[in-house]
Amino acid sequence: MRKAVVFLLVLVMLLSCHRKGGKKVRIIPRDDLVSVLEDIYLANGLFSLSTMRNRFPGTDSLSNYRDILQKYGYTLEDLEKTIDYYTSEARLAELEGVYEEVVKDLSTLQERSFEEEHLAPPGEEPGPPGDLWRGDREYHLPRQGRRNKIPFTVELQGPGMYTLSLSVKVHEDDGSRRPFIHVWFAEREDDGGRKLEWRRKTLKKDGKWHQYILAKKLTDPSFRYLKGYLLDDMNKDSSYIKQADIRDIRLDIKPPAPGRLPSGIN
Numbered sequence: 001m002r003k004a005v006v007f008l009l010v011l012v013m014l015l016s017c018h019r020k021g022g023k024k025v026r027i028i029p030r031d032d033l034v035s036v037l038e039d040i041y042l043a044n045g046l047f048s049l050s051t052m053r054n055r056f057p058g059t060d061s062l063s064n065y066r067d068i069l070q071k072y073g074y075t076l077e078d079l080e081k082t083i084d085y086y087t088s089e090a091r092l093a094e095l096e097g098v099y100e101e102v103v104k105d106l107s108t109l110q111e112r113s114f115e116e117e118h119l120a121p122p123g124e125e126p127g128p129p130g131d132l133w134r135g136d137r138e139y140h141l142p143r144q145g146r147r148n149k150i151p152f153t154v155e156l157q158g159p160g161m162y163t164l165s166l167s168v169k170v171h172e173d174d175g176s177r178r179p180f181i182h183v184w185f186a187e188r189e190d191d192g193g194r195k196l197e198w199r200r201k202t203l204k205k206d207g208k209w210h211q212y213i214l215a216k217k218l219t220d221p222s223f224r225y226l227k228g229y230l231l232d233d234m235n236k237d238s239s240y241i242k243q244a245d246i247r248d249i250r251l252d253i254k255p256p257a258p259g260r261l262p263s264g265i266n
Contacts, residue, residue, distance in 0.1 A: 025075070025077040025078050025080075025081045026074075026078050026081070027078075027081060027082050027085050028072075028074055028078055028079065028082040030094075030098060031204070032072050032074070033082060033098060034098060034101050034102055034105070035072065036068060036069060036072055036074070036079070037098070037099075037102045038102050038105055038106060039068045039071075040064075040065060040068060041102070041106060042106075043064045043065075043068060062076070065079065086098065101202060104199050104200075104201065104202075131250050131251060131252060132154055132155075132156075132157065132226075132251045132252070132253060133154065133249050133250055133251040134154065135152055135249070136249075137247065137248065137249050138245070138246055138247040138248075138249070139230070139231075139244075139245070139246040140245050140246075141231070141242040141243065141244045141245070142241050142242055142243065145242070146241045146242065147235075147238060147240065147241070147242055148231065148242065149229040149230070149231050149232050149233070150229060150230040150231050150246070151227075151228070151229050152226075152227065152228060152229075152230065153189060153225055153226070153227050154225065154226040154227075154251060155224065155225055155226075156185070156218065156223065156224055156225060156226055156253075157253055157255075158218075158221055158255065159218050159219050159220075159221060159255070159256055160217075160218060160253045160254055160255040160256055161215060161216075161217050161218075161253065161254045161256075162215065162216055162217075162218060162226065162251065162252070162253050163213060163214070163215040163251070163252045163253075163254075164181075164183060164213070164214045164215070164226075164249075164250070164251050165211065165212070165213045165214075165248070165249075165250045165251075165252075166181075166211070166212055166230065166246055166247070166248060166249040166250070167209050167210065167211045167212075167246070167247050167248045168181075168203055168209070168210060168212060168230075168231075168244065168245070168246050169207065169208060169209045169210070169244060169245045169246075170203050170204065170205045170206075170207075170243070170244045171205070171207045171243035171244060172205060172206060172207045173243050174205055174241075174242055174243040174244055175235070175240030175241045175242060175243070176205075176231070176233035176234075176235060176240065176242055176244075177233055177234040177235045177240075178202065178233060178234045179202075179203040179205065179231055179232065179233045179242075179244070180200045180201060180202045180203055180232050180233070181200065181201040181203065181212060181214060181228070181229070181230055181231075181232065182200055182228045182229045182232035183197075183198040183200075183214055183216075183226065183227075183228035184196060184197045184198060184226075184227055184228055185198075185216070185218055185220075185223035185225070185226060185227075186223060186224070186225045186226070186227045187222055187223055187224060187225075188224070188225070189224075189225050194222075194223070196216075196218075196220070196223055198214055198216045198228075199214070199216075200232075201214050203231075203244075211248075226251070230246055230249070231244055231246070
């Protein structure tokens with residue numbers, strides 16, 4: 001939470017130098033705000049490099065933000081009003097949710113970049129690259145279970161980068177509270193032994209198809225199974241009904257090239 005507030009307060013300070021031009025301003029919707037903040041993080045990282053500053057002389061933070069916002073159809077005034085909205089005391093919990101989603105998406109991007117840089121392409125190194133998913137490729141709820149969280153267990157193929165991808169549509173009338181994809185590495189097929197959790201991926205409840213990609217590196221061969229729930233939730237009772245569809249489920253592994261699997265990426 002503290003990092004979220006600090007980041008947005010820095011934006012407030014930068015935007016305070018930009019005067020409003022009397023235009024009608026609006027609150028940026030949550031999903032668009034997440035995308036805008038992700039692009040701002042990436043842009044800030046790029047322009048911290050001297051090579052990028054030399055390549056684009058005269059470019060400052062405000063002009064970068066303006067270009068990013070224009071891509072999504074918003075203005076600097078819209079962003080300033082949105083920041084004011086979320087940094088009010090009544091909205092701090094919502095701000096934390098926005099920030100967590102930004103961090104999760106950027107972490108997934110980092111993991112995918114790590115995969116491309118450090119892991120052996122399929123076929124170039126010994127190992128079992130390819131799709132490991134052996135269950136159904138699609139599910140339709142409540143037809144296949146009114147509260148089915150869709151549990152799964154897959155036997156692992158040793159160290160490497162594991163990537164789970166799937167398309168999910170959670171309907172607006174879905175009764176799940178904060179539905180999410182829940183995945184972990186496990187030592188044993190049952191519930192005993194150690195677990196190594198993946199970052200959870202929150203699902204959008206808007207009745208539209210969204211593709212979700214989760215990835216995590218495994219270095220410890222004592223973890224032998226991948227387990228989880230494709231449609232987990234935070235409900236405490238049993239009076240709700242899930243309304244969701246899943247398709248295009250795939251689980252890929254790229255084994256490590258010898259000596260190229262550092263331990264710093266999780």
